[in-house]
Amino acid sequence: MKYDFDTIIDRRGTDTVKIGRLKELFGKEDLIPLWVADMDFETPPFIRKALEDRFRHPIFGYTIAFEDYWQSIISWLKYLHGWEIRREWLTYIPGIVKGIGLAIVHFTGKGDHVIIQPPVYHPFRMVTERNGRVVQNNPLIWDGTRYQMDLDHMEDVLKRRRCPLLVLSNPHNPGGCMWSKETLADLAHICYKYNVTVISDEIHADMPMFGNRHTPFTSVSQEAAQVGIVFGAPSKTFNMAGLVSSFAVIENPQLRKAFYGFLHACELDDPTLIATIATHAAYSQGKEWHRQMLDYVENNINYVVTQLPRLIPLIKAPRPEASFLVWLDCRDLKKAGIEDIPGFFTGAGLALNDGSMFGPGGEGFMRLNVGCPKIILEKALEQLYDHYRSIIC
Ligand SMILES: Cc1ncc(COP(=O)(O)O)c(C=O)c1O
Known part of the structure; x- marks a missing residue:
């Protein structure tokens, strides 16, 4: 079966964040939301x-997380x-993000330092600070096309300061x-x-591009298995973030007992009805859709990384190794x-994420979401080019 990624779907009237917060965050609504x-x-x-x-049945009462739901996650991984x-x-x-918040609350105390590696997904910082913990930055190093981790700097920091958690x-x-x-x-x-516990947020793991392969953190070594907690979800891959379904994987029995005990005590490990049904459907029926989605997004990435620098040579657009950003x-x-x-981007009628929101090192970068029908990207690049010409001519 050939799935449709080309049709433009009108998301207005669904309270989607992408459109509903344009005015508040970008000052106007008539922007292409990217x-x-x-x-x-x-x-899908x-x-x-x-x-x-399931919705055809008239009762949505308390529901068991059926065994095939768990098995579908295991088989997918x-x-x-x-x-x-x-x-x-x-x-x-x-x-x-809620899981990261719970890990921060569980593994750290007020005033403790949590390591993150900016520029990085901004809720890592926000959840840390909102819980009265201190962000310890270990900035990534940009080599012109991709980031490298600065592990020497991290070790220097850890020699001086106890940081119980890294995200x-x-x-x-x-x-x-x-x-x-x-x-x-x-x-x-x-x-x-x-003795730092690592939360490895692997929400984008299922979208390796251009023949790359994802490496789950805890799978790399015995040490990683001892310190690591992996968080995963079908939400990005199958475009179902609003259904709120995620999972954790912990190999180390002591870590598991501690963190899962805490989740269980608060019944935070109890999936909702829709989470189990949607996750099971995604992972048990999703292989072909997933293959076609990756092909489509790869094509969009290729389009942007070749066309954009051709139109505006002052913008560099390195090819991502994973996901649709x-x-x-x-x-x-x-x-x-x-x-x-x-x-400049807003002036061109486009809403992209300003790189500075992701922390130090993000200034001057913009994050473009290419998970959309290609025709939208074509229009976006056209608008950007026209705006650029109007400024420099
Ligand atoms: C790296 C990363 N982690 C987590 C999330 C959000 O996950 P959730 O909606 O399950 O909190 C996102 C969404 O953009 C993300 O990019």
């Missing part, structure tokens, strides 16, 4: 059908990443990097040495007198 990290493709028909079938996990390693969490974006949002097995093992080695290096726009880079 920001929030969900896709503009329809949630087999997921909608599974929910519709093996199918896609060759990662074999055991049923007891797995539990439900009510969203990845890792694997693959990396916004940079689109897939961390290598070696990098993850080196990171795990340091964290093991200094392209991290545009726009710093050279200043050479053309364009000082307000986010304002």
Whole structure:
């Protein structure tokens, strides 16, 4: 079956963040929304059908998380990443960011330092600070096309200061990097040495592009398995973020007992009816849709990374290794007198994420979401080019 990724779906009237917060955050509404990290493709028909079938029954009472739901997660991780996990390693969490918040509350105390590696998905910082913890930045190093981790700096920090927790974006949002097995093992080695628990947020893991492969953090070494907690979800991959279905995987029995005990005590490990149905449908019926979606998004990425620098050579658009976010290096726009880079994009009628929101090192970058019908990207690039010409001519 050929799935449809080309149709433009009108999302107005659905309270979607991508459109509903344009005025508040960008000052106007008539912008092409290429920001929030969900896709503009329809949630796959087999997921909608599974929910519709259940919704036909008139009672939505307390529901058991059926065994096939858990098994579908286990099978998917093996199918896609060759990662074999055991049923007891797995539990439900009510969203990845909420899971990170819960881990911060559980593993750290007020005033403790939590390591993050900016520029990185901004809720890592927000959840830390909102809970009265202190962000310890270990900035990533940009090599012109991708980021590298500065593990020497991290070790220097850990020699001086106790940091009980590190939150890792694997693959990396916004940079689109897939961390290598070696990098993850080196990171795990340091964290093991200094007794740092690692939350590896792997929400973008199922979208490796251009033949890359994802490496689950805890799979890289014994040390990683001791210190690591992996968070995953079908929400990005199958465009069902609003259904709130995520999971955690912990191999280390002591870590599991502590964290899962805490979740269980608060019944936060109890999946909702829609989470189980949608996740099971995604993972048990989603292989073909997933393959076609990756092909479509790869094609969109290729279009942007070749066309955009051709139209505006001052913007660099390196190809991401994973997911549907392209991290545009726009710093050279200043050479053309364009000082307000986010304002340049808004002026062109586009809503992208301003790189500075992701923390130090993000200034001058913009994050472009290409998970949409290609025709929208074509229009966006046309508008951007016209705006650029109107400024520099
Ligand atoms: C790296 C990363 N983690 C977590 C999330 C959000 O996950 P959730 O909606 O499950 O909290 C996002 C969404 O953009 C993300 O990019």
